[in-house]
Amino acid sequence: QVQLVESGGGLVQAGGSLRLSCAASGRTGSIFAMGWFRQAPGKERDFVAAIRRSGSNTYYADSVKGRFTISRDNAKNTVYLQMNSLKPEDTAVYYCAAGGPRSTIVTITTTGPYDYWGQGTQVTVSS
16 A cells, blocks of 8 residues: 655745645555646546656646646655646645556556545645
């Protein structure tokens, strides 16, 4: 089993920045990809960003490209999401997810390959 704990959410004005962290524990050796997703009230959970274990491949939703950066520190079993130039439409609960071996052979920009999920952290961007 893998446990994921997100932190770093909060309230920020439009144009501001936040950095989310997701710390993994448990069988971290079984994690091959990690991703961030978000869900606004009444909407589906959407892909935001993902990174493979090597860190050499990153993926972003078009809506966040150029503003968000995903990174990981394998020594700390932690993945980060640096969010700059935040907009009110970025308001959502942000979830961290971890994918097992299956994530090495399929796209990691959907929820399907992810086996473990964090509890979510609220990000609110005021206009």
